[in-house]
Amino acid sequence: MDNPLIIVAVVAVAMPLIFSFVIGLLSVVSGWHQMGKVYRTDKAPAGEHLSFCSARIGLVNYNNCLEYGIAEEGLYVRPFFVLRLFHPTLCIPWSEIESEPTTFLWLKLHRLRMAKAGGKKIVVHDKDFERMKRYLEPTDS
Secondary structure (H helix, E strand, O other): OOOHHHHHHHHHHHHHHHHHHHHHHHHHHHOHHHHHHHHEOOOOOOOEEEEEEEEEEOOEEEEEEEEEEEEOOEEEEEEOHHHOOOOOOEEEOHHHEEEEEEEEOOEEEEEEEEHHHOOEEEEEEHHHHHHHHHHOOOOOO
16 A cells, blocks of 8 residues: 555545444434434424533433423433434423433433333533423422
């Protein structure tokens, strides 16, 4: 492989394939893939729009790369454009979300559990939850 054009061509083909593999793996490991089977929507997030949000979904931290739509019909969640491969937009009805407060070190968080998606959890920051809580039914926690 003395020809630099061959190296450039191999890298040009390999990088998108590796990127796609990693994004797909994150979708499966986090549980987004499973939630997408239940809550996938083709609609753009409606309602109040929050950008640069963070959440822990399954084993994956999505730091400052999520958008939330907080609407009467439910919580819309989608990642920024570059991560949308294998990460469909989700619309989770409020009636299917159970919430409980939790903490990590000094951070106030809320764990949102979706029973229809196999109990998958999304852990959100308190500041984002404050915008969501008006739509959630009170739970005995």
